[in-house]
Amino acid sequence: MALPAKVNIIDVGPRDGLQNEKQLVPAQVKTELVHLLQTAGLREIEVTSFVSPKWVPQMADNAQVMGQIQRRDGVRYSVLVPNMKGMEAALLTQPDEIVVFASASESFSQKNINCSIAESIERFAPVVQAAHAQGIVVRGAMSCTVGCPYEGDIAPAQVEYLARLLHDVGVDRVDVADTIGVGTPLKIQRALEATFKHFGVDNVSGHFHDTYGQAIGNTLAALELGVWNFQSSVAGLGGCPYAKGATGNVATEDVVFMLHGMGIETGIDLDRLVDAGLYISAQLGRPSHSRAGTAIAKKRPVQEGAATGQICA
Numbered sequence: 001m002a003l004p005a006k007v008n009i010i011d012v013g014p015r016d017g018l019q020n021e022k023q024l025v026p027a028q029v030k031t032e033l034v035h036l037l038q039t040a041g042l043r044e045i046e047v048t049s050f051v052s053p054k055w056v057p058q059m060a061d062n063a064q065v066m067g068q069i070q071r072r073d074g075v076r077y078s079v080l081v082p083n084m085k086g087m088e089a090a091l092l093t094q095p096d097e098i099v100v101f102a103s104a105s106e107s108f109s110q111k112n113i114n115c116s117i118a119e120s121i122e123r124f125a126p127v128v129q130a131a132h133a134q135g136i137v138v139r140g141a142m143s144c145t146v147g148c149p150y151e152g153d154i155a156p157a158q159v160e161y162l163a164r165l166l167h168d169v170g171v172d173r174v175d176v177a178d179t180i181g182v183g184t185p186l187k188i189q190r191a192l193e194a195t196f197k198h199f200g201v202d203n204v205s206g207h208f209h210d211t212y213g214q215a216i217g218n219t220l221a222a223l224e225l226g227v228w229n230f231q232s233s234v235a236g237l238g239g240c241p242y243a244k245g246a247t248g249n250v251a252t253e254d255v256v257f258m259l260h261g262m263g264i265e266t267g268i269d270l271d272r273l274v275d276a277g278l279y280i281s282a283q284l285g286r287p288s289h290s291r292a293g294t295a296i297a298k299k300r301p302v303q304e305g306a307a308t309g310q311i312c313a
Ligand SMILES: CC(C)(COP(=O)([O-])OP(=O)([O-])OC[C@H]1O[C@@H](n2cnc3c(N)ncnc32)[C@H](O)[C@@H]1OP(=O)([O-])[O-])[C@@H](O)C(=O)NCCC(=O)NCCSC(=O)C[C@@](C)(O)CC(=O)[O-]
Pocket: 016, 019, 049, 050, 051, 052, 053, 055, 056, 082, 083, 085, 086, 087, 101, 112, 113, 114, 141, 142, 143, 144, 177, 178, 179, 207, 240, 241, 242
């Protein structure tokens, strides 16, 4: 199959990237990160989640961040919602897209959202209805599509089962997430193919964590199947609070560097994206995990007084 000519990137750094940060990241910093990402040309940004603050304290400022963003036309701002309580709070902030999140692994479902897969779908049903009643798109994130921290390997049949449930409950598009980054290219292709039984390729995105350094290879494997929507985190931020040891998503800078090198359009200005990565890395006081971002930053002339993030040696 011919590779896609254009790719859409959803930066999940402000949500997936920051949700697991031990230090409290001020709402102002999260807002500025969203502004820098939209300046870099991102057209989809996952801003925050409306989950229990007892479970994920870092996202407790969800409404504040959504309220502070200076929205741009043509940018889709999405938020995670696990149930109707989250939905009611989310709707007050006028998101463009709601993300419900389920798991292909029963154990991860219990650890992450305290219910079974089937129960999670029951909770999503009114959320999807409420979103559609207001013309809001619903994305379904599918966690642990190749491996689970509690169950090990996940069979494609489990992914197909979850994709069917999400399709039947009315979800518009889905993410195939490798939550703990254990996927390798052929396993990722099997998970994607299982998903295609219920969602067309235009409504399937790849979401690859880079724990074992496989995420760029997995991105290429997904492109080979025609996938053209991907989630990634600027500076490679992230890690899931309920997946011990899992690192961040593949860095957006690294994905964009690969895509542009292959002649694939993204609409993203890589230099501005590197600025966003340097900004958040400086705020967190640690190096960026993006190899491309680090290399590009190192080649820049040093300007006196310029704010730079730390970069990997
Ligand atoms: C789903 C629940 C709430 C169930 O948690 P629970 O304890 O079973 O919920 P509950 O209904 O029994 O309620 C318990 C308390 O939470 C409150 N509550 C209930 N719901 C909400 C809400 N929406 N917002 C705010 N508060 C809420 C509720 O009001 C009550 O408050 P209390 O009476 O004790 O004061 C909980 O398990 C939870 O919040 N989990 C979220 C975990 C999470 O955010 N994980 C990370 C995101 S998923 C992910 O990272 C994977 C992904 C998407 O990135 C893709 C990938 O890489 O795999």
